Amino acid sequence: MASLVSRSQNGLPFSIKCDKIDIVHLSIIMSTHKTLFLLCALGLAGTPFLSLKASENRWPAFRGPDRQGHSLATNVPIEWETKGKIGWKVPLSLSGWASPVVDQGHVIVSGSREEAGSITLHVASYRLADGTLEWETKVFEPDPQAIKARHSKNSHSSCTPILANEKIYAHFGHFGTCALDLNNGKVLWSRVVAYQPVHGNGGSPALVDDRLIFSADGASGPAIYALNAGNGEILWKTDRQTDAKKTFSFSTPLSVQVKDQTQVISPGSGMVGAYDPSDGSLLWRVDYGEGYSVIPRPILHENHVFIGTGYDRPKVMAIRLDGATGNLTQSHVAWETSRSAPNTPSLIVAENVLFYLSDGGILTCADPISGKVHWSERLGGNYSASPVSVGSSVYFISEEGKVSVVHANPEKLEILAQSELGERTLASPAMLDGTLLIRSADHLWKMIQP
Template sequence: MRTTLVLLLSTSFLSAADWPEFRGSNAQGHSEATNLPLTWSPTAGIAWKAPLEGIGWSSPVVIGERIFLTSALPVGGVEDPKADRSLHALALDAATGKPVWDVEIFTATSPRTHRKNSHASPTPVYEDGKLYVHFGHLGTACLDAATGKTIWSTQEFAYSPVHGNGSSPVLFEDLLIFSADAETDPKVIALDKTTGKQRWAFARQSDAKKKFSFCTPLIIEVNGQKQLITPGSGVVNALNPKEGTEIWRFNYDQGYSVVPRPIFAHGLLFISTGFDKPVVLAIKPDGKGDVTATHLAWSIDKAAPHDPSMVVIGDELYFIADNGILSCVDAKTGQVHYQERCTGPISASPLFADGKLYLQDEKGLGVVVKPGKTFQILSKNDLGEHTLASYAVVGSDLLIRTEGNLYRIKK
């Protein structure tokens, strides 16, 4: 049985149903799954409910019949915001929600975090039988996904954060790359994924007075060239992912605490510029050097998101502000089709699957919307539990992480 599991988790092939990183196999919040649930409640549509120890807002990763998460448990076992933290990675059986393994990766003196953050917010990333877990300034590790055994770990890249950690790592060829947008001297760092040793570091420069941000990078291809798109405070940089050298940059002045992961569609890059007032930008990513004055396609400064990432469905771009106002705009032109109240306060990123748009707000309300130029809510489903994590998909079911539980929602 264990041999079968090791072979399953060691294969380089990912099925369409797998969800190997933040926002899925295409990193854009799309799933090819069909026959997903439309309605659920605390007493209906629940395949299983698995209690989770500690506090963590990493979103689930799914490979075959395994679900992977991270969490931060209080040292000593008694929950206290001031307690030191035991940083864990864990695997659950997708069919039952039962634990497969649970391992401590690091311990850390508890630094202060924002109320909408945790010590285990970055989502892991999976590849070729290995699970890469990242706790921001608290450390990074590579695990055997079948057993949880540590292959390598490092805490060399500590920095002074603000509000904790948040940026999830990405993989590119033989590199593991993450943003380290600290209070001072913000960087993007690439590690050798087989050893954990640094391969390159890019020093981010901008005029933003507040340097900290939490954005997960995105790999795209433009005219045959790979680009690592990495928004930070005051600037989005496109880097050569092999070397960490800059291809182009676009400045947006004082925007900081940038969270939404970029989206790439119709030849345009869509980002949101962070606090204090976010603006959605559509940028043409085919330039060189400083493209601020030349490569903006369009922008919208009303109801832009601080935290949730965006999603493109067909010709439309959808984004939801943190106050729950959902916007549908023409992705190519920025023409607004609607901006409507949809959820309560929201931080999780939306999911497009089975012809439907799924949104999960901070109070546990899941709202399902019909894509299109006319606003139409298909269902509202309240779990009644605080949640900040984004959806994942397993088979034809949804995974929803709340403050204390992981739910598998079935049709």
């Protein structure tokens, strides 16, 4: 029987760091009104209005501007078979499940190409307006000995790039990490952090000020690394402190601000840790036993961070953030449940309700603070992509290519629309004003409002 453990709740205001913007109570504000969000962010963070407004036409990283799947865009199509329209659909010559990212009218994808037994890794730019290929750059050609067997669902390019300051930061796990010029694809620097992967690569990096932070959780010696975003030099490495027997995982870190302290929250096998980005020191940890192959990216709501704990028996766990340090396993886990918990898709909060979707298609709607389940229904299909939302509409894309848009209704499962791609996909979509971008196995799609 699945467990739901409720514990004490209290905490202090905090913010999430994204694109060097501190947005106070992000999840609450974004779930009300866009104008209120912009005004609060402008007044509380002192951030120029135009930089916030620009986020509606940027999708700069895995899970978007806030790294949690939320969009401020308007007129995003919810379906295209009857009311929407396919703006363009272009074939992809690169294989991979890295999600598309967008800035300044450029759609960036990374991928691999296999020829005569060798594999090369590439980054490509497509024009947002019409899908024209602008440039493609080969960035790595791994030694054949470095190409290990990967999971049948995985690819050689499953890590999503980051766009910032007219640069592309592309990560390919143990194959290497590099920076390119957004406008012409010129390689600015490259770095290989070697470790022994299991099932291939997966986790994307996080850009925290001038540091590119990522996990290197392989078959042994799991660790967190920080690279200098300016030149690729290794700034620090912190070994994971875990007793898990299987040490490989694939999660993407999330940077948050807690009581004026930046924390990089990074789940791994057997534990989730919060790290100081300046030196990699461990600030706090929560243990969860033998959980491994952890994939979901953490999300933040009010003063709680929500994580998935990986195989073989995944749990959803809510952890209170109040500035405490040390081992918080017994004191700060607000609730946890193993009922229909995901192995792969990340979680999302929309309209103050929490959604999590099992890999097998069971969608659960719950109260994020107490963990109380409002409803749990079968959405159908199999899922790896992480959901995204705009307003009260939450988008889920199945591996079979079905796009379901669900209203964030705590009373019942309310499907607003469903559309079929007709192609397999494991990548997460991107949202812009009037636009939904999707990467499938063979194509890059731009859906628009008619």
